[in-house]
Amino acid sequence: MPQAPVAIYNHLNYFNALFHEAKENAVLLLDTDGIVLEVNKAFISSFGYERDDVCGKHFRMLFTEEDRLKDRPDKEIAAAVSQGQAYDNNYLVQKDNVITWVSGESTLIKDEAGKIYVLKIIQNINEQKISENAIISLSNFTDSILKSIEDGIVVLNKDLKIIRANESFSRLFALGETKIADADFAKLIARYDKNNDLLHKIQLAVSSKKGFSNVQLQLSENTAQEKIFEVNCSPVKDGSTESNVLLIVHDITVQKQAERDRDDMIGFIGHELRNPITNVLLSHNLLEALVETNDAGTIKELLERSKKNVLRLNRMINELYNSTKINAGHFELEKTEFYFTDMISEAVETVQMLHPDYKIAVDNSAGTVVTADRYRLVQVVTNYLGNSIKYAGGKKDIRISITIQNNFVEVAVKDQGIGIAKAHLPFIFDRFFRAEKTMNLEGIGLGLFLCKQIIHAHNGHVWAESEEGDGSTFYFSIPLRP
Ligand code: ADP
Numbered sequence: 001m002p003q004a005p006v007a008i009y010n011h012l013n014y015f016n017a018l019f020h021e022a023k024e025n026a027v028l029l030l031d032t033d034g035i036v037l038e039v040n041k042a043f044i045s046s047f048g049y050e051r052d053d054v055c056g057k058h059f060r061m062l063f064t065e066e067d068r069l070k071d072r073p074d075k076e077i078a079a080a081v082s083q084g085q086a087y088d089n090n091y092l093v094q095k096d097n098v099i100t101w102v103s104g105e106s107t108l109i110k111d112e113a114g115k116i117y118v119l120k121i122i123q124n125i126n127e128q129k130i131s132e133n134a135i136i137s138l139s140n141f142t143d144s145i146l147k148s149i150e151d152g153i154v155v156l157n158k159d160l161k162i163i164r165a166n167e168s169f170s171r172l173f174a175l176g177e178t179k180i181a182d183a184d185f186a187k188l189i190a191r192y193d194k195n196n197d198l199l200h201k202i203q204l205a206v207s208s209k210k211g212f213s214n215v216q217l218q219l220s221e222n223t224a225q226e227k228i229f230e231v232n233c234s235p236v237k238d239g240s241t242e243s244n245v246l247l248i249v250h251d252i253t254v255q256k257q258a259e260r261d262r263d264d265m266i267g268f269i270g271h272e273l274r275n276p277i278t279n280v281l282l283s284h285n286l287l288e289a290l291v292e293t294n295d296a297g298t299i300k301e302l303l304e305r306s307k308k309n310v311l312r313l314n315r316m317i318n319e320l321y322n323s324t325k326i327n328a329g330h331f332e333l334e335k336t337e338f339y340f341t342d343m344i345s346e347a348v349e350t351v352q353m354l355h356p357d358y359k360i361a362v363d364n365s366a367g368t369v370v371t372a373d374r375y376r377l378v379q380v381v382t383n384y385l386g387n388s389i390k391y392a393g394g395k396k397d398i399r400i401s402i403t404i405q406n407n408f409v410e411v412a413v414k415d416q417g418i419g420i421a422k423a424h425l426p427f428i429f430d431r432f433f434r435a436e437k438t439m440n441l442e443g444i445g446l447g448l449f450l451c452k453q454i455i456h457a458h459n460g461h462v463w464a465e466s467e468e469g470d471g472s473t474f475y476f477s478i479p480l481r482p
Pocket of ligand 1: 387388391415417418419420428433434435436438442443444445446447448449472
């Protein structure tokens with residue numbers, strides 16, 4: 001049902017005066033078919049047209065091609081005619097073809113003779129639109145920055161409810177799909193913040209409006225999931241009276257682990273390298289005294305002891321050096337083609353020469369050719385054999401088996417020695433790991449770690465099976481072809 005026109009175009013002079021007085025708003029008078037009958041001065045000055053450019057023409061000329069295709073001009077007239085009034089925001093094409101964002105209000109009016117017209121008032125809101133767009137793109141920009149930042153960022157209100165958080169924050173706290181807006185931050189961190197240290201600091205930051213920096217938060221439920229974060233907090237200064245705080249949570253687990261490794265390394269250097277050095281120095285002091293007496297037998301004995309200690313030092317320094325090299329990523333394989341069993345024989349002969357009282361048997365199935373880093377593989381087998389001897393507990397039989405399976409060559413080094421406790425087995429390939437009961441034996445816990453790195457670099461696998469007190473079998477497998 002069309003509504004009655006709200007205004008009466010009953011007095012031409014009065015209307016004309018009103019029409020032309022309007023300085024800010026552009027006004028057009030249209031008939032109900034959309035033909036422009038009259039425009040005011042504000043329209044001419046705002047959009048660059050002359051009166052004759054538009055009067056007598058359909059007002060669709062003021063719309064963009066896109067809007068014309070969507071029939072927006074006709075729909076607007078139809079809405080004004082059927083409802084008495086219509087509002088719209090759209091682009092208006094100026095005389096110079098520049099488009100500007102306008103808001104329009106069309107009202108149905110009637111003259112004394114009862115003829116119906118549409119009066120369209122246009123406001124230029126281009127500036128407003130530009131600012132709106134700028135705000136939207138700024139907000140999109142902020143969102144994309146927040147998304148791409150690795151640190152967790154979260155804004156809390158004075159009750160420590162989460163107002164906003166980025167994706168990294170959800171990821172760091174493993175929140176998955178959980179809705180975090182409005183979540184209780186105190187609850188979220190409760191299981192990690194055992195003495196509520198962080199919570200108290202945040203509460204203080206909220207009440208005092210003063211932030212804090214570099215507070216560490218340790219999440220450790222078990223060692224595998226241990227995470228260490230550094231938390232920075234600052235009050236949000238957005239002009240509001242609300243006491244919101246911004247927290248930046250930086251994951252420093254890897255950095256902390258590296259620091260620990262470095263400390264461990266220094267600790268090992270202190271403990272393990274000091275003994276052989278003291279031994280060598282002692283031997284040298286004694287040698288000095290003995291040279292005077294010409295006691296060749298004792299001199300020889302002391303020289304041998306000294307040499308053994310120097311070799312021990314050399315071995316440890318090599319392991320430390322290799323481990324830092326591998327860790328720093330300077331680890332390159334030098335691959336050649338060779339008979340796999342030749343490589344095993346080389347390792348066995350080296351170990352056998354140093355330990356002639358041990359019996360190392362090799363079950364050799366086939367003369368397989370592999371492409372791999374021979375020198376590094378000898379290192380692995382020597383290490384496995386060395387451990388079998390070191391942890392033999394008096395049992396001197398060692399057996400090496402070589403099998404081929406699914407394009408992998410697999411090696412097993414089996415000893416009858418002291419074995420490894422079940423609880424320790426998952427960690428023996430870790431850097432610096434040493435089972436408690438072997439602490440009294442020489443070693444720094446790097447050998448198996450190096451073996452693992454070498455085999456992984458070959459795209460292979462390492463593993464071990466053991467029963468405490470009943471021997472161990474150490475395995476590795478590598479692809480026959482790279
Ligand atoms: P290291 O021998 O210098 O301590 P490794 O990395 O070679 O370092 O070995 C790590 C730990 O694994 C050893 O300290 C020992 O507790 C255990 N282990 C390794 N090989 C054997 C083995 N054949 N029998 C028993 N325990 C072993």
